[in-house]
Amino acid sequence: MNDIVVREDLSLVATGSQDFVTVMLDGQMVGIPVLAVHDVLNAQKITLIPRAPDWVAGVLNLRGRIVTAIDLRRRLGLPPLDEGLSSMSVVVEHNEEPYSLQIDKVGEVLSLEDHLFEKNPVTLDPRWREVSVGIYRLKDQLLPILDVDRLLAFESNSKAA
């Protein structure tokens, strides 16, 4: 297990710079606060859960813990991954329950200056706006940051999804 301690408050406060794990989703790079990430796993065997919401990819075994896998593509309204390609998992925790976010591929960890941060543009797709904290302006592209807690707050928005 890694020894990263998850900071209680993952909100972005102006303290210079923040670290993010970048992941790829349908060609779009997305950032996840590095402190929220517990594990990054290669393709895992995921057990399907029939009758579950479609954005629940299934459950997988992470060292004896049962982790619910969330299909981020579906959650964000993206087309499913091409046949034959397998997704990777980024394990995060919400309310002490582990969840695995299924993404296409994990990129590098970026340390980003706070002044590059901007709020969501109002025109952003509501599904994205709902789960994105804001956007970093990188040199060659934009990096939306996922709000893990809001993404996993199913109790409140499961109906909407």
Added chain:
Amino acid sequence: MDDLLNEFLTETGESIDVVDVELVKLEQDPNNKEVLDNIFRLVHTIKGTCGFLGLPRLESVAHASENVLGKFRDGELQVSESAVTVILESLDRIKEILAGLEATEEEPDGDDSELIGRLDAIAEGGEAPAAEPDPEPDTVDGEIIDPVLGRSLKAGEVSLEELEAAFANAPGPEETGEAEDTPASTETSADADQNLFDRIGGEDTVAVAAHLISQRVENDDKLSKFFEGSSTEQRKGRFMGLMLALFKDDLDAADAVGRQLVTVAGFGEAQFDGMIAVVKTVLTECHVNADTADEAVMTFELVREAVINASKEVAQPKAAAGREKAGTEQAQASKETRRSSQSIRVNVDLLEDLMNMVSELVLTRNQLLQITRNMDNSELGVPLQRLSQCTTELQENVMKTRMQPIGNAWAKLPRIVRDLTVELDKKIELEMLGADTELDRQVLELIKDPLTHMVRNSADHGVESPAERIAAGKPEMGTIVLNAYHEGGHIIIEIKDDGRGINPEKLSKKILEKGLATEGELAGMSEAQIQKFIFHPGFSTAEQVTSVSGRGVGMDVVRSNIEKIGGTIDMVSTVGKGSIFSIKIPLTLAIVAGLIVKAQEERYAIPQISVLELVRATSAEKAGDNDHKIEMINNTPVLRLRNRLLPLVYLNEVLGFESREETEERESTDDFIVVSQVGAFTFGIVVDQVFDTEEIVVKPVAPILKDLEIYSGNTILGDGSVIMILDPNGIASMANQGVSDAADDEDDQEMVRRAASNEKESMLVFRAGQDHPRAVPLSLVARLEEIEIDSVESSDGRLMVQYRGALMPLVLADENMSLRESGSQPVLVFTDRQFTMGLAVDEILDIVEDELEIKLASDKNGVIGSAVINGKASEVIDVTYFLGLAFPDWLASKDMSEDATTSRSSENVLVVDDSDFFRNMLRPILSVAGYNVTAVNCAEAAMDLLEAGDRFDLIISDIEMPDMSGYEFAQAVRDNADWADTRLVALSALSSERDVNRGFEAGFDDYVAKFDKDTLLRSLSQQFKIKGDAA
């Protein structure tokens, strides 16, 4: 907190719990030496440990009770209730002090002299008049482990346990007397009443001497090398322990300590002499008088052998074993038994970690297996197999570590009940069943308190005083039964008492008092509903608040505690009979056996507990006559299984993979059907494939999946894969969707109730027209329906309703009642062959199970008579009358259909049944069917009638009857040639194959299960046919 203290608190707490239980056992079985020894040992350990830690208050209390226990053990005192009570009290005091200790890390202040005085008084009182001059039981067992010694021993690493073992073998007080006469005795001194220890100058001198000896031997060239392995402190401790034991004449202890004195080989006679010389010098230096010093040194001779042997053992441990003194061997043996019964405490987090690591290990193993499978003839194969096996076992064992038998949570209960019986002056027996049912320890912790509370309640409020019980015609001894078992994927814990039950009237008063409900609301409630009010916050039914229960914390707390862990609590209480509380804890944290099945390439687990059997059905075309096959009724699949139709559910369909038709098309091979039971509802789940059964640890599903009722959890299988656990309850309710269910539920309940009791009859209680309740045996009711008033039509002056594609006549249950203006009307549906009628009632009140006794026969139309049901006078209705009202041609048809033989009028039927209800129920049924019926209530009366010359063509007899059973009666009838042609039909609630065979052997011509009216009538007409043919 200090680790040591912490450890002490846990251990002592546990010991006290055990002593609690054992004492109660002892009280019941005062001669049980084993129990007594166990108690003594535990109390002794507690005392010893207290002394060790310097806790004088605890020690003195423990010491005083140990004293009494010692007298019990030595047979000087008889075990008596009062003595046990005082000892229990002292245990409570110890607990109190422990609690204080835990909170403040210091012994709380307090005065125990009164308690100790009482304990001493008991100990004194039991002393034989011809007591030995100096029995002082505490000299042997007590002061040895005084605080000073205890500490120094610790430094010297003579473990307490070892000393304990030695003490366990130490002679009892009376044996000490004998020991004093032995040649090795120290009784050479003139002043006999002062022992060596005191003459030397007590503990202080010994301590100083030990210190000096330890230094001297270190500095002595010849001796020092033998003591190298230990520090000065350790040596000091050992010498001190040795001297204390020797001077106090505790030879076994001395022996044990002596064996530890020298840790290096080669310590022989010469060295021992050298050591003694040092001891003598030191003692003299300490101003011990010369004679006493000599005497003291003499005592060292007693351990000479032990010390030298111990040294030899170091050199050649194996060879030494045989030369050990018998006593030492004994000490060893007792040490070993102790060790084997030991367990260690492990942090749960550690277990969790272990579990995770094991899972990881399993995954790795699987990967390895996968790799070697692709390699031909790999030499890894065999070791890998072994690894695989070990891993599996390891995993199983680690999983088991979290499970504990529920008996652990019950350990305190016998004591509690025992205390209550004394305090409340009641007689209560506590019976505990299924104590080995395993529960996750977390759940166990959580249900401990609620359980205790409920048992207390049962003892306090439930069970009556002996006088009341005798007055009520019950045995003086009340019983509380605790029962735990697995059922339907749940753990059920029942707390059953045979006490007074919960009085709804008393409760109603209280409810009104507390303003929890209005009078009107109460009037509209069934008794069961009122009784459930005990679960409302702040309720206590005892008229007086006792110290035991009723302190304001009521069943509501129990309920909320149980609901916190996802359980439910239910109660059935019958006034005068007792109450049954049942707690149902979901399997979330428990281990269950799961049947692994497959649907659409995914595996699922079905809790084994709800699986009745597995059936393999052949596809319809290929099936032979004897094969099971799935058949269709109006597109509904069913399976014929032992003459019953089993509704089927397709797992593929339930999981939304594909429709049933698709499954059927795809499946050219056989179907696997898992026959499951939920409550009393049995159905088959068709799956693609069945694997084996695995023990699974159920983990709850993630919060987002909570709404999916077809799963009860998920689990990780042995091979590391995650699978979902299906919930047969959820599947059943999915399968039932669209089908009317209320009636099914009622049917289920009825079946359950019927299964629970044979002698009782389930009655449906309802109200119609009048105020008083009416009842009808539930077995006669086909369904309960709510009929929309709008759909009621009137035709030909009669009320009709369209029901299941046909017209069903509606009859009002009372002339005085009228249908409701709007909404829906509750209707009882009765079915007799092709006739189906609805009986409209005002309100369905309840279903009660009661022994039914018709008190007053009635000649009113439609009423059989009055009976007391659930404490209220109720009219039992005659269904046949209403069927006649609904279908004027019903009676005629009855004759038509069954008139296979002669006209009925000549056929005399005798009914023998001790149940008034059955006689009263059968008579109209049989009369309507056209027989001449005579009914008697016992076999003797029937014999009298027969002897008197009355002739009957057929006798229907119950089996279970007082005095003369149905079997005996049948034999008696058969033995008389005159009655040879009388047909005999048994009608009994006992319907197992054995009972039936026995019935036939006894001479019955047919055997019909009670409640089965149709079969009875069929049997009758068959019997008459046989008779007619024979004639």
